[in-house]
Amino acid sequence: MRLIDLRSDTVTRPTPAMREAMFRADVGDDVMGEDPTVNQLERMVADMFGCEAAVFACSGTQSNQMAVRLHCIPGDELLIHESSHICNFEAGAPAALSGVTVRTLGGGGGMLDVSDLEGRVRVNDQHFCRTQLVCLENTTNLGGGKVYPLEQLQRVSAWAQAAGLKRHLDGARLFNALVAGNYTPAEVAGCFDTISICFSKGLGCPVGSMLLGTAADMAKARRIRKLFGGGLRQSGMLAAAAIHALEHHVNRLADDHLHARQLASGLQQLNGITGIASAIETNLVFFELAPEVGTAVQFAGAMRDRGVLIGPMGGQRVRVVTHIDVSADDVQTTLTAAADALRQGFRDRPVQGKGPFSR
Structure with missing residues (x-):
């Protein structure tokens, strides 16, 4: 009996066309920067979002935690919604991998607005964590698949910049938000210092995520990926699946x-x-x-x-x-x-x- 699997969109299987693309992928050593298909994917996604660079990662958890480590030092604090994936379903990684405290906030539908964030930045005092990072999630998971309005993203982004905070977006289902929210990748990217996207959910790939940002930040993120055990070798087969998905599975x-x-x-x-x-x-x-x-x-x-x-x-x-x-x-x-x-x-x-x- 065929089972209809509605547990998650992570259960998707590669289509025959995606498998063929993976089979035919040109590969090299990605840690050495020599996998042509990974390089093609990273350029493709960076151009799509109007970012300077991108780094292929094993999973959304890994790309999110690369961002946390990139933006924070041990003893820092990040602000995030209490229902977010980063603080609930990533095995305590901010604390375990980066020594970062997670400060959770409320907000309807798993979303944060300026009113939820105001007054939450700690004063500069040796007794306190240094509030350093704001993380949003679009679409929200436990919030019910809600899509941030672009105006709200821009509002939170401007507030965070004025407060001197870095901004990261967990975009595990960002392509769902782009389709439903009727805004562009570049418009979203303009609101954040880093964005993680996932290929193994609605896009139907077997593995893969991507972190996007400036060239300088992504050079640091690549080192963090290695530190976290995410340096892949002939990963072009996985990148080929993502390229196929971006070309055929978004709409x-x-x-x-x-x-x-x-x-x-x-x-x-x-x-x-x-x-x-x-x-x-x-x-x-x-x-x-x-x-x-x-x-x-x-x-x-x-x-x-x-x-x-x-x-x-x-x-x-x-x-x-x-x-x-x-x-x-x-x-x-x-x-x-x-x-x-x-x-x-x-x-x-x-x-x-x-x-x-x-x-």
Whole structure:
């Protein structure tokens, strides 16, 4: 039985055309700067965003932590939303790898605005951490796939510059934001000192991320990548997948957003499901199960029995994610399975597995 996997967009598999591009990739030693396909990808992405340079990395966690290490020294502090991936799902890396304190802030939809940040920069005193960096996430993950308005990015950017802070964007799903938000890569890049993007989510690549910034910063970031164990050799095969995705998989993200809205609309009609956002902006759908129905983990087990994998986030909360491997027919199959699971009941089902799914 084929499983419909809605746990995350990280589960995507390379298409046949992407596999062919990987097979035919021209490769060299990337640590020596001699992999032509990696070099091509880095130039391609830097030009796309209007940045001076880019560095290919193994994962979004790695590229984010390269940025933290680049902008901060041990004892510094970064400001970030309390639901962000950097502070929740990167294994305490800011502290472990860079000696950096994470100061979390609230804000609707996983987003920060100037009103959330004002008054949070510590005074210059030997007793305190030095507030050095602001990190945003676009789209938001636990915030429900929300897209920052460009005006809000520009507002936060101007505030951070005036406060003397560096600015980093976790753009794990930035291409979803670009498609839904109707702004350009260069407009976003103009708001930040560094940006990380991910190729292994909606773009459908097996591996890969990228950090973008100035040439001077990326030279330092390349050294940090090596320090963190991320120096790759013949990685052109991975870069070829990313090039193919950028050429063929960006515009189709709108299909994923449509499927997410269709899924949310259908789930809203089912008794026992609540808490779906009134507007689904990208490819993430969160919902709550009524307590009398059962837990998220129990529901996930019942759905798996029906050929659908979903993401229990703990308690009653569930996340489902649409992506390149999920069709319109899969959405309808999922809704049929959910209706059947709720009708049959699963409250007495033994609890197996756990959540949350971080990405």
